[in-house]
Amino acid sequence: MRKSYLAALCTALCVPGVANSSENFPLSYTSIGLEGSYVDSGNSDDKSTAKDNLDNYFEGGLNLTHQFNPNWSALLQGSYAEPETRTTNLDTELMRFSAGGRIHPAKFRLADWRPFGGLGYSYTDIEVDNGGDKTEDAIYLEGGFQRMLAPRFLFEAGIRARTELEDGYVDGQYFAGVHYLFNREYPKAPRPAAVTTSRPAVVAPPKDTDGDGVIDDLDKCPDTPQGALVDSDGCPKELTKEIRETLYVEFELDKTLVRRQFFPEIGELAKVMKQYPTSTILLEGHTDSTGSSSYNQKLSKSRADAVMKVLINEFGIDQSRITTSGMGESQPIASNESVDGRAKNRRVEAIVSGKYSEILKK
Known part of the structure; x- marks a missing residue:
């Protein structure tokens, strides 16, 4: 299982089509997105009932997220799958609803990828063709990476470990998704700092302080700018x-x-x-x-x-x-x-x- 998780992380970092992005993450935003995932069903060790014994399967989901600030976000997800039972090959329908929170390191980046970790709760309803029905409560841990594809599009990929609370089995889920961002907030331009400038003292000849060619005794404009044309009184034209x-x-x-x-x-x-x-x-x-x-x-x-x-x-x-x-x-x-x-x-x-x-x- 550990090797599978590492392989999923490597795949997330090498997804084609996103290597050229250099967009900045907004400070806060709301997004809606589509997610596809593959579930490695750990409940295969439990053969007591058909509805507990699901084969590995693909799952599709609709995500709603809100980033409160650079460090925290929340996730709501509804997902659907049609797995088969592992031993009896019965068709099932699976509906899952999840809610969780995520933490994002505000400044850490790995080649423009932003890591995240999350914790949440899932409620799952499983219906089997033979009339069986089962609901499950589970908690999950997740981790992955995100990257901006464009000013309004974000890509993410990662893994989840979902633990069923009653029977204690663990499912691994490898996921990737694309999100559309709105209500974005970016940093405001910094206010200009007050600037004081100092000019070095002009070293001038003793008898012509401003260097205009008129000696100080005859100069009626002693502060003439350097290089200016002056009249016989030393005043600038x-x-x-x-x-x-x-x-x-x-x-x-x-x-x-x-x-x-x-x-x-x-x-x-x-x-x-x-x-x-x-x-x-x-x-x-x-x-x-x-x-x-x-x-x-x-x-x-x-x-x-x-x-x-x-x-x-x-x-x-x-x-x-x-x-x-x-x-x-x-x-x-x-x-x-x-x-x-x-x-x-x-x-x-x-x-x-x-x-x-x-x-x-x-």
């Missing part, structure tokens, strides 16, 4: 111009993480903002059409907040100069019918605009 810079940052499906490949472009945008210290920026988050509109609205706002965090933490832009907005799926720039189009629509647009006084550089 300025001109007025209108600036508008646009940036696109694309995101992976259902993710808010800003990928490192976009940091140089965000850095160029931060450079423009530092050149124009009175400027402000608007960050607009967008999503593709995957998921509900209300969820996409929150996701787009979280993406804009994530870019804001990069501007603050990586490039020292003051938070008071940044405004974020979530546009959801309302403003696609490409078709949502293709993979490439949806990828382009998962983006944040950053716009710097306005009229500023610019100090002319040398």
Whole structure:
């Protein structure tokens, strides 16, 4: 029996078609799913009655689960099978109803698989063709692994050991199932931390502190920015111009993480903002059409907040100069019918605009 359990676990880890998933598990969700299983009927040692002596059989079930938080979930299951008796080959009908709880390690993963363990109760009604009838009460222990196939689909596989309370025999059950998720909740984007920036002191020549080419005794503007064009009094020459810079940052499906490949472009945008210290920026988050509109609205706002965090933490832009907005799926720039189009629509647009006084550089 132990060898069979180990073989079932290995099979669960090697199911074709799920090896390429990299989706994150929601914090909480409700799901409905279909389960198929094979029951190794341990009651074959009990030959007292036909209805106690079932052959091994396949069983199909309908599951309803609810994940309360990353650590705990509950399972309700109704299942049906048509096994035969082992010695008399009589047809039977088996209806089983189960309820149990599961525990999930919140952070532990095995190659993107999430393990779980569970404990529950089963009530079974067995009807035999010759008119016999029997009900059973049992408790079960289970263990297995789960993996996200897509944002709304979860695959699981594992084993159960079910102990009948009256006669004490144990059945082994190897199961696998697919679940559809709804009412999903994901982590909120972290709030940007307050950032203080300090600039190193400028080491300047003793008689020209700001390095503008005008000695301190004649300099009427001693704090001229380095590299600025100045007049004979040492004051910067300025001109007025209108600036508008646009940036696109694309995101992976259902993710808010800003990928490192976009940091140089965000850095160029931060450079423009530092050149124009009175400027402000608007960050607009967008999503593709995957998921509900209300969820996409929150996701787009979280993406804009994530870019804001990069501007603050990586490039020292003051938070008071940044405004974020979530546009959801309302403003696609490409078709949502293709993979490439949806990828382009998962983006944040950053716009710097306005009229500023610019100090002319040398």
